[in-house]
Amino acid sequence: MLQVYPIPAFKDNYIWLLNRAGSSLAWVIDPGDAAPVITELAARGLTLEGILVTHHHWDHTGGIEALLDYASNTQGGHKIRVIGPRNPAIANVSERVCEGDSLRLGSISEGDTATVIKVLEVPGHTLDHIAFLIGDALFCGDTLFSAGCGRLFEGTAAQLHDSLAKFAALPGDTRVFCTHEYTEANLKFALATEPQNTALADYADWVKQQRSEGLPSLPSSLARELAINPFLRTGTDSIRAAVAHHSGIKPKDDVHTLALLRQWKDIF
Ligand SMILES: [Zn+2]
Numbered sequence: 377m378l379q380v381y382p383i384p385a386f387k388d389n390y391i392w393l394l395n396r397a398g399s400s401l402a403w404v405i406d407p408g409d410a411a412p413v414i415t416e417l418a419a420r421g422l423t424l425e426g427i428l429v430t431h432h433h434w435d436h437t438g439g440i441e442a443l444l445d446y447a448s449n450t451q452g453g454h455k456i457r458v459i460g461p462r463n464p465a466i467a468n469v470s471e472r473v474c475e476g477d478s479l480r481l482g483s484i485s486e487g488d489t490a491t492v493i494k495v496l497e498v499p500g501h502t503l504d505h506i507a508f509l510i511g512d513a514l515f516c517g518d519t520l521f522s523a524g525c526g527r528l529f530e531g532t533a534a535q536l537h538d539s540l541a542k543f544a545a546l547p548g549d550t551r552v553f554c555t556h557e558y559t560e561a562n563l564k565f566a567l568a569t570e571p572q573n574t575a576l577a578d579y580a581d582w583v584k585q586q587r588s589e590g591l592p593s594l595p596s597s598l599a600r601e602l603a604i605n606p607f608l609r610t611g612t613d614s615i616r617a618a619v620a621h622h623s624g625i626k627p628k629d630d631v632h633t634l635a636l637l638r639q640w641k642d643i644f
Contacts, residue, residue, distance in 0.1 A: 377396070377397045378394060378395075378396060378397075378484065378491070378510060378511055378513060379394070379395045379396070379397055380392055380393070380394055380513060380551075380553065380595070381393045381395070381416070381420075382592050382594070383404070383412050383413055383416045384412065384557075385407075385408055385409045385412050385435075386408060386409065386435060388556050388557040388558065389406075389408055389409075389435055389555055389556055389557075390553075390554075390555055390556070390557065390592065390594065391404050391405065391406055391407050391408065391409070391412065391413055391439075392404065392405045392406075392515060392553050393413070393416055393417075393420075393422075394481075394484055394510070395420070395422060395483075396483050396484055396486065399483040399486070400421065400422055400423055401422065401423050401424075401425040401482060401483035402417060402420070402422040402423065402424055402425060402483075403424075403425055403426045403427065403428060403481060403482075403483075403484060404424070404427055404428070404443075405427075405428045405429075405430070405508070405515050405553075405555075406428070406429060406430055406435075406436035406437070406515075406517060406555050407427060407436075407437075407438075407439035407440060407443055408433075408434065408435035408436050408437065408438045408439055409438060409439045410439035410440075410441075410442035410443045410446060411439075411442075413439060413443060414443070414446055423451055423454075424443060424446070424447050424451065424456055425456060425457070425481075425482050425483055426456050426457035426458065426459065426481060426482065427440060427443060427456065427457070427458045427459070427460075428459050428460070428481075428508055428515065429458065429459065429460030429461065429466060429469060430460075430461070430505060430506055430507060430508070430515065430516075430517030430518070430519075430555070431461060431463075431501065431502045431504050431505040431506070431517055431518065432461070432463050432465050432466050432502060432504055433502065433518065436517065436518075436555065437460075437466055437467075440458060440467070440468050441467070441468055443456070444456065444458070444468055455470075457470055457471060457481075457482070458470045458471070459471045459472075459473055459479065459481075460472060460473070460506075461473070461474075461504040461505070461506045462474055462504070463504035465504075466504075473495045473506065474495060474497060474506070475495055475496055475497040475506075476495070477494075477495045478492045478493065478494060478495075479492070479493040479494075479495065480492065480493070481493055481510075484510065491510065491511055493508055493509065493510050494508070494509040495507075495508060495509075496508075496509065496539075496542050496543075497539075498516070498517075498519045498539035498540075498542060498543075499530070499531040499535040499536075499539060500519060500525075500526065500528060500530075500531040500532070500533075500535045500536025500537075500539045500540075501517070501518045501519050501525075501526030501527060501528065501529055501530070501531065501536070502518075502529055502530045502531065503530045503531055503535075505517060505518070505519055505526075505531075505539070507519060507542075507543075509546070509550075512547070512549060512550055512551055513550075513551045513553060513595070514543065514546060514550050514551065514552050514553065514598070515553050516543065516552060516553070516554055516555075517554075517555050518554075518555055518556065519536075519539055519540070519543075520540065520543055520552065520554060520601070520605075520607075520608075521554045521556060521558045521559070521562055522552065522554060522558070522559040522562065522583075522593055522594060522596040522600075522601065522605070523559055523562035523563045523565075523566045523576075523579075523601075523604055523605050523606075524558055524559075524561075524562030524565065524566070524605065524606075524607060524641070525540065525605075525607040525638070527638070527642065528638055533631050533632075533634045533635035533638060534631045536634060536638070537610070537630060537631045537634050540607060540608055540634075543598065543601075543608075544598070544602060544608055546598055547598065548597065548598050548599030548602070549597060549598070549599065550597065550598040551595040551596075551597055552594070552595050552596040552597060552598055552601060553594060553595045554594055554595075554596070557592060557593065557594065559583050559587075559593035559594070559596075560583055560584070560587055560593070563576070563579070563580045563583060564644075565606070565640075565641050565644045566580075566604060566605065566606050567580060568644070569606045569614075569615060569618040569619075569637070569640075570606065570609075570614050570615065570618065572614070573603075573604065573614070575600075575603040575604050576603070576604040579600065579603075579604050606618075606637060607634065607637060607638070610630045610633040610634045610637060611630050611633075615633065615637065616633050619633050619636045619637050619640065622636075622640055623636045623639075623640065
């Protein structure tokens with residue numbers, strides 16, 4: 377069984393730590409900072425086996441080099457794998473992967489032919505952005521957030537739309553592990569777009585409770601996001617109407633709706 381633990385980093389990042397129950401090995405995803413990862417590994421008595429990287433931003437990659445040093449200094453020189461996008465700007469990646477690649481991740485895949493890791497290319501937030509699907513767990517980096525999505529720093533609305541459509545096609549019980557605890561702020565915007573969405577209002581109450589207890593709002597699930605996340609609901613009449621009302625422009629299609637929605641959120 378795959379166990380996933382959040383390692384809080386910076387102000388609101390989560391570095392996800394993966395460990396197969398019973399194994400002493402671990403993987404981390406998007407280690408922007410090495411220190412909290414090293415602390416967590418030590419606390420759990422785990423050895424770092426590898427790193428997954430979704431995109432080039434520093435708060436997802438800044439800890440890689442220090443973790444490689446840590447591994448070579450404390451783990452008997454054992455070389456750890458670093459799997460990331462085909463972007464040469466990201467240093468220290470040992471395996472560059474793209475859509476369609478199926479990976480096996482050492483202890484994570486061990487003795488279980490079902491745990492093949494799929495790579496999805498999801499440009500939009502950045503052009504190099506990839507996501508990892510490990511069984512029913514989606515690690516989507518900064519492409520999808522609970523009740524929101526990443527800003528369009530490099531890609532187009534059309535690219536982001538296609539990327540989000542790849543996620544939307546996954547089973548509803550897919551667990552969604554995002555890299556930032558942005559949920560409460562995103563929900564304020566989501567409620568502004570769909571004040572009549574009762575699933576959204578109920579979820580906002582639950583998130584408020586979780587956060588007041590210092591607990592993560594993540595992971596979410598795909599079914600939930602499809603019910604409450606405006607960026608996955610650009611095909612609905614209510615989101616299209618909200619966007620038209622706010623912008624004064626009648627969107628011509630879902631990509632146009634997404635573009636206007638993203639512009640609205642950028643200044644919300
Ligand atoms: Zn980013």
